Amino acid sequence: MQAEARKRLIFALDVESRVAAEEWVRRLRGKVGIFKVGKQLFTRCGPDVVRMVQDHDGEVFLDLKFHDIPNTVAKAAVEACRLGVRMFNVHALGGRAMMTEAAQAVRECHAAGEGASPLLLGVTILTSADDQALREVGIDRPVAEMVPRLAALASSSGLDGVVASPREVGLIRHACGSDFTIVTPGVRPCFAESNDQQRIMTPAQAIEAGSDFLVVGRPIAAAADPVVAAQLIVEEMAAALAKD
Numbered sequence: 001m002q003a004e005a006r007k008r009l010i011f012a013l014d015v016e017s018r019v020a021a022e023e024w025v026r027r028l029r030g031k032v033g034i035f036k037v038g039k040q041l042f043t044r045c046g047p048d049v050v051r052m053v054q055d056h057d058g059e060v061f062l063d064l065k066f067h068d069i070p071n072t073v074a075k076a077a078v079e080a081c082r083l084g085v086r087m088f089n090v091h092a093l094g095g096r097a098m099m100t101e102a103a104q105a106v107r108e109c110h111a112a113g114e115g116a117s118p119l120l121l122g123v124t125i126l127t128s129a130d131d132q133a134l135r136e137v138g139i140d141r142p143v144a145e146m147v148p149r150l151a152a153l154a155s156s157s158g159l160d161g162v163v164a165s166p167r168e169v170g171l172i173r174h175a176c177g178s179d180f181t182i183v184t185p186g187v188r189p190c191f192a193e194s195n196d197q198q199r200i201m202t203p204a205q206a207i208e209a210g211s212d213f214l215v216v217g218r219p220i221a222a223a224a225d226p227v228v229a230a231q232l233i234v235e236e237m238a239a240a241l242a243k244d
């Protein structure tokens with residue numbers, strides 16, 4: 001069960017240089033399933049950092065949260081496919097046309113033999129946001145209504161899954177069914193700080209709720225012993241998976 005749990009743990013490489021990223025990959029290779037390359041690292045290092053992870057036999061979640069006009073996002077999606085990443089994301093708030101064109105671009109790129117077939121995920125409502133934050137940008141509906149609504153829109157636009165807080169997994173499963181992939185950041189083991197995350201759950205709670213993949217950054221990176229922290233999270237996930 002630990003091997004299955006490990007495959008589902010994604011470590012966020014939220015660091016400022018290729019050297020630091022490579023150190024983390026060497027340290028956590030075999031201890032986590034996937035490495036997430038996000039905006040900070042990608043802006044600093046570009047696509048080479050994705051290749052660096054792959055050169056270490058690591059799989060990559062490219063977390064650039066594309067949100068633009070449909071044509072631009074579709075073309076960025078093709079580049080993500082060409083990089084051979086395991087998964088990448090767009091903002092579901094970008095809407096149906098944007099998501100549909102991105103999904104089509106992924107299918108065509110793969111069919112033409114130009115790239116891999118990554119999971120295309122829609123970010124619903126960021127795990128750092130709450131109802132008050134939504135009201136401030138003019139969204140009067142609560143998070144608990146917006147997340148399943150955006151997940152259903154992502155699903156009907158041809159996306160493979162969503163990124164959301166583990167707190168909303170049940171609502172998403174109800175709206176989108178069991179085959180839809182749910183990736184959850186906002187995961188905090190009991191030994192870690194919540195930082196800027198608002199809608200959090202423990203690794204066990206996230207797995208019990210039905211998350212497919214857990215994204216964890218600072219609870220591992222800031223731990224006194226990151227390898228031990230990753231292993232504790234894997235053990236907690238494995239115990240929750242064993243209850244199924």
Ligand SMILES: O=C(O)c1cc(=O)[nH]c(=O)n1[C@@H]1O[C@H](COP(=O)(O)O)[C@@H](O)[C@H]1O
Pocket residue numbers: 012014038063065089123125126127128163164165185186187195197215216217218219
């Ligand atoms: O798409 C994401 O990965 C993401 C979506 C979201 O709603 N919330 C969220 O925290 N993330 C990412 O997940 C990671 C969480 O990191 P920690 O809060 O350090 O565990 C960060 O790299 C975020 O960019």
